[in-house]
Amino acid sequence: MDSGLPLKRTIADQVAELVRQRILTGQLKGGQPIRQEHLAAELGVSRIPLREALKQLAAEGFVTIASHKGAVVAELSIAEVEELFDIRVRLESWLLQLAIPALTERDLAALERNLDEQRRPDVLPRWGDINWRFHEIMYLPAGRPITLKMLKNIHDKIDRYLRLEVTMRSGFDRALREHDGLIAFCRARDVPAAVSLLERHIRDTARGLIASLKMQ
Amino acid sequence: MDSGLPLKRTIADQVAELVRQRILTGQLKGGQPIRQEHLAAELGVSRIPLREALKQLAAEGFVTIASHKGAVVAELSIAEVEELFDIRVRLESWLLQLAIPALTERDLAALERNLDEQRRPDVLPRWGDINWRFHEIMYLPAGRPITLKMLKNIHDKIDRYLRLEVTMRSGFDRALREHDGLIAFCRARDVPAAVSLLERHIRDTARGLIASLKMQ
DNA sequence: CGGATGTATATTGTATACAATTTTAGAGTA
DNA sequence: TACTCTAAAATTGTATACAATATACATCCG
DSSP: OOOSSOSSOOHHHHHHHHHHHHHHTTSSOTTOEEOHHHHHHHHTSOHHHHHHHHHHHHHHTSEEEETTTEEEEOOOOHHHHHHHHHHHHHHHHHHHHHHGGGOOHHHHHHHHHHHHHHHSTTOGGGHHHHHHHHHHHHHGGGOOHHHHHHHHHHHHHHHHHHHHHHHTTTTHHHHHHHHHHHHHHHHTTOHHHHHHHHHHHHHHHHHHHHHHHHHO | OOOSSOSSOOHHHHHHHHHHHHHHTTSSOTTOEEOHHHHHHHHTSOHHHHHHHHHHHHHHTSEEEETTTEEEEOOOOHHHHHHHHHHHHHHHHHHHHHHGGGOOHHHHHHHHHHHHHHHSTTOGGGHHHHHHHHHHHHHGGGOOHHHHHHHHHHHHHHHHHHHHHHHTTTTHHHHHHHHHHHHHHHHTTOHHHHHHHHHHHHHHHHHHHHHHHHHO
16 A cells, blocks of 8 residues: 555656755745756756656646746745635635544644644744644544645645745744644534634734735 | 737647546546557657646646556546535635625626526537536636636536536536526625525535436 | 847757566466 | 466657757847
């Protein structure tokens, strides 16, 4: 039983993941053009697998490709960021509501462990991943894998911008407190309270990020 | 002003659209393997643009690719179909609620015209498209383009299976009546009634489709 | 001097050729 | 017969070579 990923990873797949990571970590910045020959040479591959990777990333929304002009790292407008957060509210509150009755003690323990990780001082570079994992653990028992995949994609797109905001620490402690509260409500199986807090949590995150985006 | 599509369409893009259409219309059936050389020869192109098209379709969820084994037309399990309809309920009811206050007389007229098309006797082969357009017209004034794109993708995936059900005419008249009712509630700006009917409409469609899927 | 036009260069798009992997078929054996 | 092993065939994955397109720049004309 595999994890859905191909065991024999092709070069194109590896390149896709690597370029995606570079976009998420900001090594490739929004609006930056991607020169195929240059990047392919840097990675030690030909342009063919790189092009296939770019096609996939374009379908996922991380780059935009214009014929004969090349690929550029996608940028999100403030309106688009707001829309993504709105989608999150609708889908995540639904998943949480489905998941709470199915949450096991093991799940709750995993959430606690995740929260401990979030409290470590050196968390910043990996915070995007860990934060997503927290939400993923909560939603997994809902048994809605397609929705979860869509949300993962949305989180990734937001992540790159969230990094800015988290770095300046403004909404960081708040997020921790809200995560803590979510676990408590989940443990108490209090669906309305948990959903309401989750919605506030997402909207708070959105507000903080959009505020810091508007500054620049 | 273009429609967002590249004016100079590359072969890979044309192939992607063509293969997607073949999947939606059932010319390529679920589970069927796609032999690159064969299909490329049939289309009169090399394998390179076809492979790029397949990568894109894989990211969109229309095919699945296994390394060194090739692409196969994706199949949806009943659970997956149910999940897609659930996502539709959450997102479409939200969009409709946003859209109703913004609907213009022109929009309502467009909905009426669309309904006339649905009533024509020769509608069956194009019904998937027309049905989507009905919903699209309703949601467009909500001003949520990303959500709309996601929904379009979901509709397309469902479409292929819906074709079976619609062909046997079971849920067809019901869908027409519900569309008619939706226009009425939109015109009256009755958000709760419209949303409630829309949710029932989507769930009715789901029920009918899933029932006919379970038969086979 | 400004603008159009043509040409050179750079970059992307596609075809062909080759390498790697999987699948298939058959021989051999218990 | 059933099974395993092996090698050939089929298929996919990648590199190289070439074609098509876009961009940059110089030249010509007003």
